[in-house]
Amino acid sequence: MRSLVALGLFVAPVFAVVGEWGQCGGINYTGDTVCDTGLVCTVLNPYYYQCLKGTATTTTTTTAPTTTATASLQALAKAKGKHFGSATDNPEFTDTPYTSLLFSSMFGAITPGNSMKWGPTNPSNGTYTYTNGDDVLNRAVAAGQIVRGHNLVWYNQLPSYVSALTDNATLQAVMTAHITNEVTHYKGKLYAWDVVNEPFSDSGGMRSWLYQTYVGTGYIAAAFKAARAADATTPLWLNEYNLEYAGSKYTTALSTVTDLVNQGVPINGVGFQGHLIVGSVPSQATIVGALNAFTALGLDVAFTELDIRMTLPATAALLAQQKADYKTIVNACLAVTRCLGITVWDYTDKYSWIPGVFSGQGAALPWDENLLPKPAYDGIVEALKA
Ligand code: XIL
Numbered sequence: 001m002r003s004l005v006a007l008g009l010f011v012a013p014v015f016a017v018v019g020e021w022g023q024c025g026g027i028n029y030t031g032d033t034v035c036d037t038g039l040v041c042t043v044l045n046p047y048y049y050q051c052l053k054g055t056a057t058t059t060t061t062t063t064a065p066t067t068t069a070t071a072s073l074q075a076l077a078k079a080k081g082k083h084f085g086s087a088t089d090n091p092e093f094t095d096t097p098y099t100s101l102l103f104s105s106m107f108g109a110i111t112p113g114n115s116m117k118w119g120p121t122n123p124s125n126g127t128y129t130y131t132n133g134d135d136v137l138n139r140a141v142a143a144g145q146i147v148r149g150h151n152l153v154w155y156n157q158l159p160s161y162v163s164a165l166t167d168n169a170t171l172q173a174v175m176t177a178h179i180t181n182e183v184t185h186y187k188g189k190l191y192a193w194d195v196v197n198e199p200f201s202d203s204g205g206m207r208s209w210l211y212q213t214y215v216g217t218g219y220i221a222a223a224f225k226a227a228r229a230a231d232a233t234t235p236l237w238l239n240e241y242n243l244e245y246a247g248s249k250y251t252t253a254l255s256t257v258t259d260l261v262n263q264g265v266p267i268n269g270v271g272f273q274g275h276l277i278v279g280s281v282p283s284q285a286t287i288v289g290a291l292n293a294f295t296a297l298g299l300d301v302a303f304t305e306l307d308i309r310m311t312l313p314a315t316a317a318l319l320a321q322q323k324a325d326y327k328t329i330v331n332a333c334l335a336v337t338r339c340l341g342i343t344v345w346d347y348t349d350k351y352s353w354i355p356g357v358f359s360g361q362g363a364a365l366p367w368d369e370n371l372l373p374k375p376a377y378d379g380i381v382e383a384l385k386a
Helices: 002-014 073-079 090-094 096-102 131-142 168-185 210-214 218-230 248-262 284-295 316-334 375-385
Strands: 023-025 039-045 048-053 083-088 109-112 146-153 192-197 236-240 269-272 275-277 300-311 339-344
Touching: 073 083, 073 375, 083 090, 083 146, 090 096, 090 131, 109 131, 109 339, 131 146, 146 168, 146 218, 168 210, 168 218, 192 218, 218 236, 218 248, 236 248, 236 300, 248 284, 269 284, 284 300, 284 316, 300 316, 316 339, 316 375
Parallel strands: 083 109, 083 339, 109 146, 146 192, 192 236, 236 269, 269 300, 275 300, 300 339
Antiparallel strands: 023 048, 039 048
16 A cells, blocks of 8 residues: 555656647657646647647647547558558658658558659669669668659650650660669569550540650550560559549550550559549449459559549538548459559648649648648548458
8 A cells, every 4th residue: 555655656746747849649659748838739740749839729639630540551451451552752851740650650652753753863865863762762661661663654754855856766765775774773672663654645545745656656565575674573564544434545545455465565553543533533333343454454453643632722521522532442442352552642731742733722632731630541541441
């Protein structure tokens, strides 16, 4: 009895109040949680709550992560045989709260949003720079994550020395040189390569661009063969958006990929980018049908760049619809054995590409601009747990 009293007297001072700027909560935090008078425990991100000046009415603690909001998307996906990943970009690495969640057990796969593309890695003929791509790779590997190579051949972000070419033979030579160099550099280190990105037109048929114009559709097979020649084992993918809708773009994609497979071109998967719109996501049955059309060719599929945008401002109704839409995508992937996983095109609205490209739209990701989980996050968790 006396010792318990003694213990109580000893323990009491441990529950000290936290001063201004001190940590008062967050995932894995076990210290004191009560702020000093006049301070409010404020959620800066799921991993870090801080005592800041303010009143209870202005605190953000009402949006603090719930128990479910701390669930690892990767752990839940892994239990279903999938991965759950995020894209990222090097300028974001100075944001410590951001990187501490990105390179954590929350995610199992990382895609560099820009740093492995043709322009950034091969800015002039014969010059190769992999510093940023290597930085993404090394951080992900240190966190136990797998990395997707993105991408080798795309109509955007080309080096200017390539954009200036019009000669078929020269275009083929520079493409082969670039693919050979980059695939060799990352040989054996990536779980997949997006070899050709967005080769189809939204209205059906092939996208009209430099290589389609001056080399012809054969550039696609040539790119896959060059990648395979440089790395015998890394899975090689074609990556495209708007395949979820089973429209004319999907029809062209399916017939073109069927030809590639029939010709023995070394292709292993088709990435569904998943750049979608809140309230306009196709039904689960439509998406599953589209995924299965490619798996029937002996290919793997995945959602490689998922984001579901809305017209701003975000309202409770839009966020609720977005939650339902994220669930639809997760459920579609879960329904297809060869859907290997889901990657969001960055995890937070803070670093989404959407507002910069689609005027007036945004709020497309499962975490908001303050790194707080949104209803969409809960939807992903619910679908992965079901
Ligand atoms: C985007 C990046 O996120 C942006 O930072 C960049 O300015 C443009 O490219 N489809 C793709 C991705 O395959 O490479 C694109 O990424 C988004 C659309």
